[in-house]
Amino acid sequence: MLTEKCMNELLELAADLGKMLKNGGKIMCTAESCTGGLISGFITEISGSSEWFDRAFITYTNEAKKDMLGVSGATLAQFGAVSEQTVREMVKGAVSSSLGTVGVAVSGIAGPTGGTPDKPVGTVWMAWMYPDGIIEAECQHFAGDRQSVRLQTVKKAFEVLLDKMPKHMN
Numbered sequence: 001m002l003t004e005k006c007m008n009e010l011l012e013l014a015a016d017l018g019k020m021l022k023n024g025g026k027i028m029c030t031a032e033s034c035t036g037g038l039i040s041g042f043i044t045e046i047s048g049s050s051e052w053f054d055r056a057f058i059t060y061t062n063e064a065k066k067d068m069l070g071v072s073g074a075t076l077a078q079f080g081a082v083s084e085q086t087v088r089e090m091v092k093g094a095v096s097s098s099l100g101t102v103g104v105a106v107s108g109i110a111g112p113t114g115g116t117p118d119k120p121v122g123t124v125w126m127a128w129m130y131p132d133g134i135i136e137a138e139c140q141h142f143a144g145d146r147q148s149v150r151l152q153t154v155k156k157a158f159e160v161l162l163d164k165m166p167k168h169m170n
Helices: 004-024 038-044 062-069 073-079 084-096 146-168
Strands: 028-032 053-058 102-108 123-129 135-141
Touching: 004 038, 004 146, 028 038, 028 084, 038 053, 038 146, 053 062, 053 084, 062 073, 062 084, 073 084, 084 102, 084 123, 084 135, 102 146, 123 146, 135 146
Parallel strands: 028 053, 028 102
Antiparallel strands: 102 123, 123 135
């Protein structure tokens, strides 16, 4: 269950991100699969977020990833939706298809079904594109139920941006 403490923590992270983006004159966009819009939902809970947030792409299916973000069918066929290659293409597509100068993309297996031995439930690939064009990606293995995996993904997305973006501002 989403506790008040968790909600407040995520809103605080979103507000801090907003201040950093606004002060740096940068615009955010998201490409979300397993979170289904939760990242952008927390962002848009912040009053004035339209000054630093452009749009979200909710690309839950492979077709949506291809159609909306330009993810290659070959990438999806070879590596799957939950892969480094896919989230890198997702974030690049989101930034290039928006006013965004900063982006985050997530694709994972929130469960309780869908896991495999190679990609168990809780596996989430994430990618961030910074204002200098650098893309970084990493895989997380979150524990807990579906909601917990999704909320941990939102938190990690914000924390990495807050931690790493200052060195990529131009």
